[in-house]
Amino acid sequence: MSSSDANSLKIFAGRASLDLAARICDTLELPIGQARTEAFPDGELIVKLEEDVRGRDCYIVLSTCSPINDNLMELLIYIDCLKRASAKRVTVVTPYYGYARQDRKDEGRVPITAKLVANLITAARADRVLAIDLHAAQIQGFFDIPVDHLSATPVFFEYFQSSREQLGDLCLVSPDVGNVKVAEAFANLLGGDLAIINKRRISGSNVTTGNLIGTVKNKTVLMFDDMITTAGTVCEAARVVMDHGARDVIAAATHPVLVGMSIQRLAESPISRVVVTNTIPIGDRVAPIQSKLVELCVGRLLAQAIHRIHHNMSISALFQKTAGAKR
Numbered sequence: 001m002s003s004s005d006a007n008s009l010k011i012f013a014g015r016a017s018l019d020l021a022a023r024i025c026d027t028l029e030l031p032i033g034q035a036r037t038e039a040f041p042d043g044e045l046i047v048k049l050e051e052d053v054r055g056r057d058c059y060i061v062l063s064t065c066s067p068i069n070d071n072l073m074e075l076l077i078y079i080d081c082l083k084r085a086s087a088k089r090v091t092v093v094t095p096y097y098g099y100a101r102q103d104r105k106d107e108g109r110v111p112i113t114a115k116l117v118a119n120l121i122t123a124a125r126a127d128r129v130l131a132i133d134l135h136a137a138q139i140q141g142f143f144d145i146p147v148d149h150l151s152a153t154p155v156f157f158e159y160f161q162s163s164r165e166q167l168g169d170l171c172l173v174s175p176d177v178g179n180v181k182v183a184e185a186f187a188n189l190l191g192g193d194l195a196i197i198n199k200r201r202i203s204g205s206n207v208t209t210g211n212l213i214g215t216v217k218n219k220t221v222l223m224f225d226d227m228i229t230t231a232g233t234v235c236e237a238a239r240v241v242m243d244h245g246a247r248d249v250i251a252a253a254t255h256p257v258l259v260g261m262s263i264q265r266l267a268e269s270p271i272s273r274v275v276v277t278n279t280i281p282i283g284d285r286v287a288p289i290q291s292k293l294v295e296l297c298v299g300r301l302l303a304q305a306i307h308r309i310h311h312n313m314s315i316s317a318l319f320q321k322t323a324g325a326k327r
Contacts, residue, residue, distance in 0.1 A: 014062030023299030064098035095279035100135035217245035227255035231262035
């Protein structure tokens with residue numbers, strides 16, 4: 001990147017995404033923006049910029065993951081801080097968008113919190129949002145500002161394509177009906193069959209798995225979803241396909257939310273490999289499944305998107321070899 005770009009483009013990081021932001025900056029050959037977030041004894045946050053951003057194109061990299069409310073508030077304060085410091089444009093880079101599952105009223109007297117969060121980001125005066133694998137494509141429409149919705153499929157495709165021969169006879173299994181389009185597109189990209197498991201959610205942490213539609217006998221099963229949260233769905237689906245004669249089961253998901261009993265469930269499941277990205281920092285909590293876990297980096301994908309946005313270029317090229325978003 002030229003020196004003029006380095007002077008006009010600034011990338012800052014929230015506390016939850018420092019490592020990912022560093023990888024983005026390494027790809028772009030830029031220093032990370034100098035700023036710090038501090039917490040007062042009562043829990044209030046303050047963001048302090050330590051360099052000039054007047055007239056600059058600024059990006060805040062921060063996933064609103066756990067602790068979600070702290071990270072969301074930090075993001076909003078960051079936006080306000082940059083706008084008050086006269087940044088020319090502020091783009092929110094939120095690889096993982098918290099509250100995304102509250103995207104509709106599926107029963108009476110409940111909120112649509114994904115829309116509320118979009119309103120908050122817009123009200124804080126962000127100019128643009130860059131996200132990866134939103135839980136539902138409709139969330140883009142919740143914003144009154146431009147949204148670039150990337151898919152992590154190219155990162156997964158590169159990884160699985162490099163070992164395609166070892167995977168053998170492959171079957172892409174959608175662990176629920178809502179993910180069928182993604183599984184079908186991935187099956188076309190990697191060259192494999194498609195199967196579907198019908199799932200019914202009992203509560204936020206419990207699911208029941210029904211029938212398997214398709215054949216998995218003697219095949220390597222790859223299950224792909226946008227996130228693994230409690231791992232109830234994916235682990236139950238893994239047992240179903242193994243009961244139907246699958247040779248091996250691999251689970252892949254963009255966002256490793258991994259809460260509750262997820263680590264224990266994955267450790268005890270027949271899943272041989274869990275492939276995730278670094279949209280959410282995983283830390284030491286995954287030690288029990290370290291031998292199964294593969295973490296891919298979305299830093300280069302985000303760096304390419306930031307480069308194109310900064311130069312007012314189309315980012316359509318980044319949508320090649322993608323499986324789209326969950327519906």
